[in-house]
Amino acid sequence: MLKLQKLTKAFGPNVAVDSADVIVDRPAMIGIIGRSGAGKSTLLRMLNCLTEATSGQILFDGRDITALKGTEKRHWQSECAMIFQQFNLVPRMDVVSNVLHGTLNRRSTLATMFNLFPNEDIHRAIDILDRLGIAEHAAKRAEALSGGQQQRVAIARALMQDPKIILADEPIASLDPMNAQVVMQSLRQIHEEDGRMVIANLHTLDTARRYCDRVIGMRDGRIVFDGIPSQLTTGVARDIYGADASFSEAATSTEIETLDRTAKERAALELA
Ligand SMILES: Nc1ncnc2c1ncn2[C@@H]1O[C@H](COP(=O)(O)OP(=O)(O)OP(=O)(O)O)[C@@H](O)[C@H]1O
Ligand SMILES: [Mg+2]
Known part of the structure; x- marks a missing residue:
C-alpha cells in the first residue's frame, strides 16, 4: 500500500530525513515520535508533496508519488489530508464554511469566489461535524470554539476531502490533556470506522502507545525504531x-x- 524507499531530504549539508525505509501494508494508525529536529515534520511534508524529496521514493498502491507533477500532484494532496498543530482555520469564518473549504480543490473558481456550496456538500459537512460531536457549533465563528473543538473542525475539513490518508503534524501539541484525548480519540475512531490510514507526529511516547497500533521512532533523521507499542x-x-x-x-x-x-x-x- 504505502512504501518509502531510502527516502531522503537534505537541506544543504543538513540531512533532515536520512534514507527512510517504511512499508505499510494495511491502513494502520501510525505514530511518529522523536525529539525536536528528528525529521518528523519533514517526513510528513514529503508524503504530502509539500516538500520535495532529495532522493528515494514514495510509492502508494504502486504509484510513484515522488514523481507526480501538476494535476496529479494536487489530486494526491487531496487524497492525503493534512492536519496541523495550529488548526489553520479561518478564525472569523463560521465552522461549516471552514469545513466546506475541504472541497475547494474540486470546485470552480467562480463558485469559490461567491462562496457557493452545493446543498449536498453542506449536508455532508454537517454530518461530519455531527460525527465529531460538534454539529451544534456549525454556525459559530471558528475563533469562538475551544482548541479541541477547533482541531475537530480541522479534522472535519480533512474528512470533506474523503482522504485515504490523514497526516497529522503534532495535532495535540497546543491542547490541554482533556482536549488532547478527545482529538486523539476522534482520529482513532476515523481510523477504525472508515479504515483510513492515520499518520501522526506525536511528541510523547505515552500518546503514541495509547492510540497507535504502530510506532516509528526517529532520531537525527533516521528511523531507529519501527514496531508495535509493546516493543517500546x-x-x-x-x-x-x-x-x-x-x-x-x-x-x-x-x-x-x-x-x-x-x-x-x-x-x-x-x-x-
Ligand atoms: N525548510 C527548511 N530549511 C532548512 N532546514 C530545515 C527546513 N525544515 C526543516 N529543517 C531542518 O530539518 C531538520 C528536521 O526538522 P523537522 O522540522 O522535520 O523536525 P521535527 O522532528 O518535526 O521537529 P519538531 O518536533 O521540533 O517539530 C531540523 O534540523 C530542521 O532544522
Ligand atoms: Mg515538527
Whole structure:
C-alpha cells in the first residue's frame, strides 16, 4: 500500500530525513515520535508533496508519488489530508464554511469566489461535524470554539476531502490533556470506522502507545525504531530520545516504570 524507499531530504549539508525505509501494508494508525529536529515534520511534508524529496521514493498502491507533477500532484494532496498543530482555520469564518473549504480543490473558481456550496456538500459537512460531536457549533465563528473543538473542525475539513490518508503534524501539541484525548480519540475512531490510514507526529511516547497500533521512532533523521507499542522498552526509548534525555520529553516516570516491567508482571498487577 504505502512504501518509502531510502527516502531522503537534505537541506544543504543538513540531512533532515536520512534514507527512510517504511512499508505499510494495511491502513494502520501510525505514530511518529522523536525529539525536536528528528525529521518528523519533514517526513510528513514529503508524503504530502509539500516538500520535495532529495532522493528515494514514495510509492502508494504502486504509484510513484515522488514523481507526480501538476494535476496529479494536487489530486494526491487531496487524497492525503493534512492536519496541523495550529488548526489553520479561518478564525472569523463560521465552522461549516471552514469545513466546506475541504472541497475547494474540486470546485470552480467562480463558485469559490461567491462562496457557493452545493446543498449536498453542506449536508455532508454537517454530518461530519455531527460525527465529531460538534454539529451544534456549525454556525459559530471558528475563533469562538475551544482548541479541541477547533482541531475537530480541522479534522472535519480533512474528512470533506474523503482522504485515504490523514497526516497529522503534532495535532495535540497546543491542547490541554482533556482536549488532547478527545482529538486523539476522534482520529482513532476515523481510523477504525472508515479504515483510513492515520499518520501522526506525536511528541510523547505515552500518546503514541495509547492510540497507535504502530510506532516509528526517529532520531537525527533516521528511523531507529519501527514496531508495535509493546516493543517500546526503556532501551528503545533511550535510542529514540537519547541517553541523556530526562524522559520528561518522552514520558512520565510511571510510564518508564511500566515499560520496564515484563508483560507477566503487568498482568499480575492488573489482576491484583
Ligand atoms: N525548510 C527548511 N530549511 C532548512 N532546514 C530545515 C527546513 N525544515 C526543516 N529543517 C531542518 O530539518 C531538520 C528536521 O526538522 P523537522 O522540522 O522535520 O523536525 P521535527 O522532528 O518535526 O521537529 P519538531 O518536533 O521540533 O517539530 C531540523 O534540523 C530542521 O532544522
Ligand atoms: Mg515538527
